[in-house]
Amino acid sequence: MIRMIESHALRRAFAAYPTGVTVLAALDETEPVGMAVNSFVSVSLKPPLISVCIAHTSTTWPRIRRATQLGVSVLSASQESVGRRFSQRDVDRFADVAWYATPHGGVLVHGASAWFECSLERTIEAGDHDIGLLRLERVGLEPAASALVFHGGRYRGLYPEGPGSAAGA
Numbered sequence: 052m053i054r055m056i057e058s059h060a061l062r063r064a065f066a067a068y069p070t071g072v073t074v075l076a077a078l079d080e081t082e083p084v085g086m087a088v089n090s091f092v093s094v095s096l097k098p099p100l101i102s103v104c105i106a107h108t109s110t111t112w113p114r115i116r117r118a119t120q121l122g123v124s125v126l127s128a129s130q131e132s133v134g135r136r137f138s139q140r141d142v143d144r145f146a147d148v149a150w151y152a153t154p155h156g157g158v159l160v161h162g163a164s165a166w167f168e169c170s171l172e173r174t175i176e177a178g179d180h181d182i183g184l185l186r187l188e189r190v191g192l193e194p195a196a197s198a199l200v201f202h203g204g205r206y207r208g209l210y211p212e213g214p215g216s217a218a219g220a
Contacts, residue, residue, distance in 0.1 A: 069202035072126045072134045075103055076150070076158035077118030083145050083158045086111040087137035089201050090180075091123065099187035101167060104180045110140075112181065116171055121185060122157030125165040127196035128208030133160060134199060135206070155188065164196035 076085030090104035101123065105112040115121060126134050137144050149161035157168040169185040176182075198209040 066202070066204050069200045069207070072130075072199045072201050072206065073103075074124045074126065074133065074137050074160050074163075075105075075115060075121060076124070076160070077115045077121045078152055078156055078158060079114045079118065083150060083152070084111060084114045085137055085144055085150075085158060086115070087134055088123075091125075094184065099190075100172065101169065101185050101187060103183045103185065104177070105183060106180050108179075112183075116174065116183065118156065119170060120153070120156035120188070121169050121171065122153065122159040123167040123169065123185070124160035124163035125167075126160070126199040127162055127164040127193070128199050128210065129196075130160070130162055130199055131206045131208075134201070153189075162193075162196070164193050164198055166191045 070089040071091060073088045073091045074085050075088045076083055078084070086105075086109065088103045088105065092102050094100040094102050103123070133148055136142065136146075136148060150158055151161065152158050153168055155168055159166045159168075167185075167187050168189040169187050172184040172186045174181050174183055200207050200209055
């Protein structure tokens with residue numbers, strides 16, 4: 052028996068899987084342009100590749116994808132407000148957000164737990180989304196920063212295990 056999947060039920064099921072929260076950003080001419088992306092995944096170590104999935108309805112993705120260098124910032128637990136801002140439409144996403152352009156043209160968010168400078172290797176059309184396959188050029192890590200995740204329709208911070216926790220007991 053073939054059963055159709057309702058969009059609402061599918062969204063709820065996908066929300067059961069926690070995902071990291073990233074900001075994908077670039078310079079469009081001299082202006083930064085960026086968006087929140089939680090469909091981010093490592094693809095390959097050799098060559099170093101990651102992917103992001105972007106809805107065809109995005110008005111930001113066409114501006115980002117024409118840049119030669121892109122930045123992906125993995126937001127830390129203290130950056131929930133940044134995740135919310137970059138998820139909104141019709142706002143200045145960079146207002147009150149500390150960011151910088153790299154010497155190579157990527158745009159990164161200060162305070163991220165990790166960051167990647169990359170270039171667009173290729174785009175693959177997949178249903179109502181594009182899969183952007185990104186080749187990594189440079190990476191950085193802030194090991195002390197805890198991760199921000201999106202789960203069950205809300206942001207949550209992941210913090211290191213401490214004394215008395217199940218893993219630390």
